[in-house]
Amino acid sequence: MINVYSQLQMLAGKALGGLCLDPQNASPGPFVLGNGDFFIEIPVAYGCSYSDITLTGANGTAMPDASELIDKAIETGVESRMCTAIKVACYYLEAGLVRKPDLIITSNSCCDAMDTLGNLLNGYKPWADVPKFIMDAPHSFDEESYKYMGKQLRQAVTFMEDVFGRKMDWDRLREVCVLSNKQDQLLLEFQELKKAVPCPANPDLSRLGFAYDRWTGERVSPQITDWLEQLVCATEERVKAKLGIEGVNEKVRFLWQDLAGSWPPGTLWARLQQELGAIAIMDYMSYCTLTPIDLTSEETMFTSFGKRFLLEDPMNRQALHTTDFFCNDILQIVKDFKCDAVIMPAHIGHRDTNSRLKIVRDMCREKDIPCLVLGIDIWDKRYMPPDVVFDRISTFFQTTGLV
Amino acid sequence: MTVFDAYIPKIAEYVENMRATGRQISVFSAPSSPQELKDGLPIKVGPGSNSGIILREDTYMELGNPEAGSCAIMLFTDRPQLIKDGAITIIGPDIKDSGGKSLPFGQVVIIGGTGLDDNEHEALKHTGFIGDQIQGYMVRSYTQSIWSRVSKDAAEKGFSLETLGRALMALYKSGDSKIHAMETIFVTSGKDDIKLLDEIAMQVQKITKELVMQTWKIRGYDIDCASDCSSCSDKPVCDDIREVLKEKKMDYDK
Structure with missing residues (x-):
């Protein structure tokens, strides 16, 4: 039976397929390429494409020939413990598979690997003549930092205008921001619904909704609003009826404190749900903390953009800031969403997170929160196969008495 | 003396300035013990008092939606005599006066206890994660300031900002035995008044940042790099x- 969630998943999944290399290369209009999340409302309002090569690399790891791609990437000489998504992106670039952009916008956020990829893009000889705009993301979260980042995003607009010889339509940007605010409110609404016990819908729909909203060809469009509205309405009904995820007998709720990666949701999380009743309530991307864009003036708008970029963009939030901030997020999620345990996947490429593992483990022990550290590659299942990961998590839940 | 002592008079000055500019101000006096604070409240207070969710259709009003204005400050001192224990000050309209419309929201919590020192900051902050502990009141999972919802049911039962103040005092006091006195101030009078409060909040945040660094140094993590x-x-x-x-x-x- 096809229910509303399956339909929503299919719609979003189809759009997310567009993040792969070929569709990205076929993006319409002026082609802007970057190494991470640019403030997406800007290209949408400006009417140009924006391709995030990190996402293209990450999507490569979900392709049928992923292993071959990853091996080829390693052969290009990138450091072996670098994040596999970035390795694939590097390979795409070095192999000349990425369409030559009209403009490159990079920043040093949010991790060492993405910074390296940005440097590679900026130093790539065949694209020496491509105009480049490089942003500096401060590792801090205060008003001064938001203004500093906002000013750079404003300068990026001027740079785009100079390169493409066309002005930004400010009314259009405002319109896009109004729509974006509405969509963010819906994402936040769905997030609140995940607090219900049992969890009323697959919590991974948050991640899917975010990706669909921010990254796909349909980004910040009315279709996304409809999608999110349907998601929230259907889930509200289930909360009222006190229903959990269909076909799942919820026993454990856990925080997956990392990105979901390309293989864990479809294989590992699905199996954990079915066989153990264990639900991944939250991950980096589904933790939605978006503040509405302040439309009072151009300056407040860009300061809001800066804040979102630094503090609310998934992984920027977790990787750019202090360990104290990272730990506080864990405690707040565990309390608000009634998580029984914390799983630190310790993705091999996330050195920022991995440097904090002991601190997180100690904190969890002190607060009496069961915590498991894995040490997997979220983009390459060969590093620690899904069955092994499943067994480790299963044993952890059994020994802690959660199942 | 704690690092926040200097800010307690600043908050008092803010309240007086609001009074001088003709803002509607109500002051309530609540009892001291956690049990007395809970007694007579129209709603339940304590773990599991609600499901943690108030649906859109069950919402009477929102407090502190970022578009309306929001700000939260927590101060603490080891000199409880600086605090009027049990005082709940409301600047602006109360919940029943809102007609169900969203209100801007500023929340100041001032905590006093002779045993409190600068290292207590983290524990007090976590005590402030309300979660499911106030019936008919949901704090959204939004980390910057307080953004909350009051349910229609709770509003009908008479949930007011005084109720909220008493509930917060009961939760803090039962969560930390070192707390002897507590005062709350709520601001709903307008976005501009929240902005003024936010100026104090930003200074408090800078001090908090220093406290956090100090706490980590005590734990053995000093990552400051010589410039x-x-x-x-x-x-x-x-x-x-x-x-x-x-x-x-x-x-x-x-």
Whole structure:
């Protein structure tokens, strides 16, 4: 039976397929390429494409020939413990598979690997003549930092205008921001619904909704609003009826404190749900903390953009800031969403997170929160196969008495 | 004396300025013990008092939606005599006066206890994560300030900002035995008044940041880097890294 969630998943999944290399290369209009999340409302309002090569690399790891791609990437000489998504992106670039952009916008956020990829893009000889705009993301979260980042995003607009010889339509940007605010409110609404016990819908729909909203060809469009509205309405009904995820007998709720990666949701999380009743309530991307864009003036708008970029963009939030901030997020999620345990996947490429593992483990022990550290590659299942990961998590839940 | 002591008079000054500019101000006096604070409230207070969710259709009003204005401050002192224990000050309209419309929201919590010191900050902050502990009141999972919902049911039962103040006092006091006195101030009078409060909040945040660093240093994590490379003991490591990068770049240029 096809229910509303399956339909929503299919719609979003189809759009997310567009993040792969070929569709990205076929993006319409002026082609802007970057190494991470640019403030997406800007290209949408400006009417140009924006391709995030990190996402293209990450999507490569979900392709049928992923292993071959990853091996080829390693052969290009990138450091072996670098994040596999970035390795694939590097390979795409070095192999000349990425369409030559009209403009490159990079920043040093949010991790060492993405910074390296940005440097590679900026130093790539065949694209020496491509105009480049490089942003500096401060590792801090205060008003001064938001203004500093906002000013750079404003300068990026001027740079785009100079390169493409066309002005930004400010009314259009405002319109896009109004729509974006509405969509963010819906994402936040769905997030609140995940607090219900049992969890009323697959919590991974948050991640899917975010990706669909921010990254796909349909980004910040009315279709996304409809999608999110349907998601929230259907889930509200289930909360009222006190229903959990269909076909799942919820026993454990856990925080997956990392990105979901390309293989864990479809294989590992699905199996954990079915066989153990264990639900991944939250991950980096589904933790939605978006503040509405302040439309009072151009300056407040860009300061809001800066804040979102630094503090609310998934992984920027977790990787750019202090360990104290990272730990506080864990405690707040565990309390608000009634998580029984914390799983630190310790993705091999996330050195920022991995440097904090002991601190997180100690904190969890002190607060009496069961915590498991894995040490997997979220983009390459060969590093620690899904069955092994499943067994480790299963044993952890059994020994802690959660199942 | 704690680092926040200087800010307690500033908050009092803010309240007086609001009074001088003719804002509607109500002051309530609540009892001291957690049980007395809970007695007579129209809603339940304590773990599991609600499901943690108030649906859109069950919402009477929102407080502190970022578009309306929001700000939260927590101060603490080891000199409880600086605090009017049980005082709940409301600047602006109360919940029943809102007609179900969203209100801007400023929340100031001032805590006093002779045993409280600067290291208590983290524990007090976590005590402030309300979660499911106030019936008919949901704090959204939004980390910057307080953004909350009051349910229609709770509003009908008479949930007011005084109720909220008493509930918060009961939760803090039962969560930390070192707390002897507590005062709350709520501001709903307008976005501009929240902005003024936010100026104090930003200064408090800077101090909080220092406190956090101090707490981590006590735990043995001091990651401050000397700004002058020539005096840094890690300079040889950084030099090596730079050398490797230079060689890599030369290889690449070939």
